[in-house]
Amino acid sequence: MSARTRSLAGCWTCRLRRKKCDEAKPMCNACAALEIECLFGGDQKPEWMDGGDKQRERAEWVKLEVKRKAGFRRERRLLLEGLEVSSISIDGDDLMQDSSGSASGSSGSVLGRSAPAVATAAKEGLVGGGSHVSPAGSGTGTGVELTPSSSASTNGGGVGGNNTVLPAWGLPTTVVWPEMAEHEVSFIMMYLDYVFPFLFPFYRPPLMHGGRGWLLALLTRNRSLLHTALGVAGHFFNVTSGHPGIAMHQLCKAHSFDEMQRQQELALTQLQRDMHDIVTRGVRGYPAESSRVLGSIVQLLTFEVAIANTGGWTMHLDAAIELYTAIMENHGVSDATGGGSMTCFTTILSQLGPGPGIHMPHNHPWSSDQAALRFFTAYLLFFDTLASTALEAPPRLQRWHQHLLTVHDETTQGPIPADHKGYPELHIDLRDFLGLQNWVLIAIGEIAALDAWKKEAKKLGRLSVTQLVSRAAAIERNLRENMATIDLSFVKPPCPAAKDPLDPFLQYTHHAVLLPAVVDEGVAGLTYVWAQSALTYLSVVVSGWQPANPEIRESVALTMAMLAALPTPACLRTCVWPFTITGCMATPEQEQVFRDAAAAMGPLQEFGTIKEALAVMENVWANRAEIEGNSGTDWDLAACLGSLRHPSLLV
DSSP states (O other): OOOOOOOSSSOHHHHHHTOOOOOOSSSOHHHHHHTOOOOOOTTOOOTTOSSSHHHHHHHHHHHHHHHHHHHHHHHHHHHHHHHOOSSOOSOHHHHHHHHGGGTTTOOOOGGGSOHHHHHHHHHHTOOSOTTTEEOTTTOOOSSEEOOOGGGOOOOOOOSSSOOOOOOSSSOOSSOSOTTOOHHHHHHHHHIIIIIHHHHSTTOOOOGGGTTTHHHHHHHHHOHHHHHHHHHHHHHHHHHHTTSTTOOOOHHHHHHHHHHHHHHHHHHHHHHHHHHHHHHHHOSTTOHHHHHHHHHHHHHHHHHHHHTTOTTTHHHHHHHHHHHHHHHHHHHSEEEOTTSSEEEOHHHHHHHTSSSTTOOOOTTSOOOHHHHHHHHHHHHHHHHHHHHHHHHTSOOTTGGGHHHHHSOOOHHHHOOOOGGGTTSOSSSOOGGGTTSOOHHHHHHHHHHHHHHHHHHHHHHTTOOOHHHHHHHHHHHHHHHHHHHTTOOOTTOOOOOGGGGSOSSTTGGGSTTTTOSHHHHHHHHHHHHHHHHHHHHHHHHHHHHOSOTTOHHHHHHHHHHHHHHHTSSSGGGGGGOHHHHHHHHHTOOGGGHHHHHHHHHTTGGGGGSSSHHHHHHHHHHHHHTHHHHHHTTTTTOOHHHHHTTTSSOOOOO
16 A cells, blocks of 8 residues: 655644644644644645744644643643542531541542542532541641641741642741742742743732732742742743744743753642641631632633643643632621621721731732732632633622622612721722723623523523613613723823834843823723723624624724724733724735734743634634624624634633
């Protein structure tokens, strides 16, 4: 039998690797299995396919990428073995009482069970035999004794020379990295000075709120967070080496890549242990410890997104949402004025203060645990809402939107407890974290919920168009009323130098956007971009895929105009979702505008989700004739966000 002839119409990645390609679009099976970029272009060669140095460099890069993705798949399997739990234990004391009868005869712990066994035990409320962990204060256990927040035990140990995995329970009062290597200390400073500001450019807590000191405090005391920060800083270092003014030897890149993988493995190992402790112990009675583990999960989720690991984010988001819900339900219940109880975020914050029950009024520094929980709450709400637009489901934390993102209305939500009067009226102000006004995220969540409701009703054959239009009209009215309050008068055209700065990283550093006027300008412009793209999203949900619709054309044009007015290319990092929603609805003549905007970010378009956003748009544009040839039937923006064979979290 003659050998099969290699296709000449295969993707360029397979041609580069000299592998057979099945030509499946938008991504061939070979590239999909390896989770690497798949590029189709017909006879038009990419610029790196030159038969020379560029092609060799690209081949080396693909080899590293294959190795990197293989490592991620291996780590995901390891993490799933520890996190395959359907529900987090709510009350550890109940679990201990349930299992006390078999404690003496059980030698196995959660760490010794298979993942399915742990999942089954969690469902039945039987996780965590007494032989592993004893109830606080009981003295009956034979293993590690965990102590509640108010009397947390301490852990020591360095990072550089000691990779011991420590339990999460009880934040150490001493630092855990006195033996860090010099390059690790450098990477921590890189994370604080460059990476963190790039990922969270609008987070600039004022001096009276304690600044960013909480971040350094947690990095010095939380191993999972520390290893994650070192890993993401290593990836950032690799990415920035692609800038013309920064040269790095290939061996240095390989070493940096290996170090990033090592740090991620350590972070995953520590987080796996922490999650086992939570499943075993439960969250009740341990607000600080639970919130620290939550922070570790959200930080790892941020890492997965930053390094464009497309397959891992759903698992981390599931775990974070489940844990956050448990924290809210068990530590957020407060006695309401006039009797009864209510869920209040302030109740949790009060338990994370400098002492039990000590409340900290507005304009006083938050403790490190309080500041961390507020930060990770804001970003978890953000991640959950944008994930819902790709997963075709309502945001799972939408039940908390009214409480966390709106000013408390005592007429509809009940009176505020007297001892909470000193706290800010708005629990989470997204302007301080994301540069957005809260009503935008609430509206996007409502549109995602409407989309999910429409599809479910249509599947069951009971869709009411009248109800659909009525609900959409209410969302649109609220969006337009709030957009009318945005002051765009001081949004100035971008400085020409900002498009090609002498120092491409200056715009990401923490002092680059320090002036309040500049921050206000960014919030106004960014909020408008998000709101206008939300209207585009709403139009597609109601009317279907109709790119030529005059309302959609106008909305796309308005969003593009505001995107062009953003002060620097760095700002694109903060609006990847609206950038993608708008780009998917763009005309062929407008496509190049989006390519140029992504290219303007230079090497840092590889860091984060800009590259994936452009891949989504390119795929939609490449299949435009097929999509529109079917009159857009069963195609919408959720389909766009899932067109790369996985749901895209564009944050």
